[in-house]
Amino acid sequence: MWLKALVLLLSIRYLAATCNVCQSDSNVACHSETTFSICYDGVPSYDLLPCPKDFYCTDGFYTCYQNANPVCKTEEDTSTTEIQTTSTTTPSPITTTTTKNPTTTATPITTTTTEITTTEAPWNADDICQQYTKNTFFENEDDPTCTTFITCTVDSDGTHSTKVTSCKANQYFSTSLKVCTATKPDGCVETTTT
Incomplete structure (x- = not known):
């Protein structure tokens, strides 16, 4: 007799599709809930800038808003996998097989910016x-x-x-x-x- 009894729930964290996409209102791309970069010709520069504390990167005109719903946020995706198992009435031992799917995690990108000091030319x-x-x-x-x-x-x-x-x-x-x-x-x- 065939039984369909085992259902596994797998939770994988991923970045939403709107991450790293240039926003039309502000001409910036959100790279995380609190970081963004300026876009040039529709392409993010990846020179990461932070939002102030308790502000989140949005698709609004001013980019960072306090207590807002971020454009680029970590969400959970729930997918189901159906595994068929068999059961027999013979006196042989029952074997159970469990398959574990690997989990993935996103690694944040760290960028260092060095400020260059320039000297103003003398007045002429x-x-x-x-x-x-x-x-x-x-x-x-x-x-x-x-x-x-x-x-x-x-x-x-x-x-x-x-x-x-x-x-x-x-x-x-x-x-x-x-x-x-x-x-x-x-x-x-x-x-x-x-």
């Missing part, structure tokens, strides 16, 4: 003037007294020239108004005469 009035397409005035960063400014002239042929221009006596260059005024801006030092 000629370089700043080259960025303009018409005549303008801007702050002379080499003058702590704020009594001079840079005049940037752009000729009709596109030639740029700079010169240091002085304000009238007791006047200071205003970076917001781009003219000399009687009001001394914060951070400017007094002029000294010798």
